Amino acid sequence: MLLHASSVAREGEAVLLLGPPGSGKSDLVLRLIERGWRLVADDQVVLAAEAGVLRAGPPPALHGLLEVRGLGIFRDLPVAASAPLRLAAHLVAREAVPRLPEPEGWTQAGVTLPAIRLDAFAASATAKLGLALDAALGRARQRAGAFA
Incomplete structure (x- = not known):
């Protein structure tokens, strides 16, 4: 299925960025790439459910x-192949x-992912997304020292 969204991956685990045009999807992807993440897809994402995992x-x-x-279309960026979505x-x-959200989920093709709400233009958006991915993967404590 094709979805209007963007996706990035860190260490082979992907995040889906959902929002209307102008919400900051591509801008956030660019900033995440600068932090070592890899582009999965920009503007349109192909989703496939495989054995209870959404890719x-x-x-x-x-x-x-x-x-x-403001600059155009760019190629030759760090790219990830199809990746399992975790958030x-x-x-x-x-x-x-x-400020203190209740847990949310997002469901597609019978698979539910943890979901967050994020201001893509906030200076801390990349760090928050990394923390949320860690939490979704159950690794929040492992990476907590990076912010201490």
Whole structure:
């Protein structure tokens, strides 16, 4: 199934970035790539459920391409192959991000992922996404020392 979204991966584990045009998906992807993440897909993501795992990949025509607003289309970026999704991030305005959120989920093709709400334009968005992925993977304590 094809979804209007973007996806990035860190250490082979992918995050799905959901939001309307202009919500900051590609901008956040660019900043995450600078932090060592890899592009899975920008603007459109192909989702496939395999044995209870939802995988993200790019449509063939967009493989390895990232649109950078104001600069154009870029190639030759660090790219990840299809990767298992571990977290969904709804990109929303700052006011829509709860201070102390209740756990949320996002379901597609019978697979439910942990979900968060995130202001993509916040300076801390890349760090927050990394922490949320760690928590989704059960590794929050392992990486907590990186922020101490």
